Amino acid sequence: MxxxxxxxxxxxxxxxxxxTGRDETAVDATEADDVTDQGTGAETETERAVPGAxxxxxxxxxxxxxxxxxxxxxxxxTGSWLGTVAAARETLVGQLEVAADAGVATQVKEMYGDxxxxxxxxxxxxxxxxLIIGVVVLARPAFGAPQRTVQAPWIKSVxxxxxxxxxxxxxxxxxxYTGVLLGLPATG
Numbered sequence: 001m002x003x004x005x006x007x008x009x010x011x012x013x014x015x016x017x018x019x020t021g022r023d024e025t026a027v028d029a030t031e032a033d034d035v036t037d038q039g040t041g042a043e044t045e046t047e048r049a050v051p052g053a054x055x056x057x058x059x060x061x062x063x064x065x066x067x068x069x070x071x072x073x074x075x076x077x078t079g080s081w082l083g084t085v086a087a088a089r090e091t092l093v094g095q096l097e098v099a100a101d102a103g104v105a106t107q108v109k110e111m112y113g114d115x116x117x118x119x120x121x122x123x124x125x126x127x128x129x130x131l132i133i134g135v136v137v138l139a140r141p142a143f144g145a146p147q148r149t150v151q152a153p154w155i156k157s158v159x160x161x162x163x164x165x166x167x168x169x170x171x172x173x174x175x176x177y178t179g180v181l182l183g184l185p186a187t188g
Contacts, residue, residue, distance in 0.1 A: 077168065
């Protein structure tokens with residue numbers, strides 16, 4: 001049995017005996033294409049409606065979270081714009097609150113000590129955020145779909161980097177805040 005959409009104009013003219021066979025061929029070919037498209041149209045529309053239907057998850061979200069974790073860990077070590085602005089504000093507040101006749105120890109603590117502690121707090125917040133995000137990325141496969149427990153090696157590596165930088169940043173922030181690391185100079 002032949003597919004009606006593949007007939008040539010000459011075959012149609014021979015069978016019908018008329019010179020209008022070309023129009024019928026065009027109609028027959030169009031109808032055959034419509035029937036073919038209708039048979040597979042439901043699958044095509046479903047695949048178009050849901051991108052990635054039938055594919056396994058790519059881990060893009062986990063990779064992005066791992067990168068965010070590493071970036072926040074790095075920011076906790078190098079300092080952030082937000083921490084710098086908060087420290088500058090504390091310096092200004094300290095200058096406004098200290099009387100001109102206050103002792104040197106009071107002036108140093110009010111003008112620089114509070115700003116130093118504020119900078120340590122912001123660094124610690126960035127480090128803690130990096131640490132939490134990194135741990136969540138590393139723990140995610142344990143709570144995911146059973147068929148998708150494998151995590152790309154680069155995601156694990158970057159998440160471990162974020163966790164490591166977060167731990168180091170948190171440790172440095174605590175040491176900085178308590179005055180063990182680079183404490184205020186003795187004034188007297």
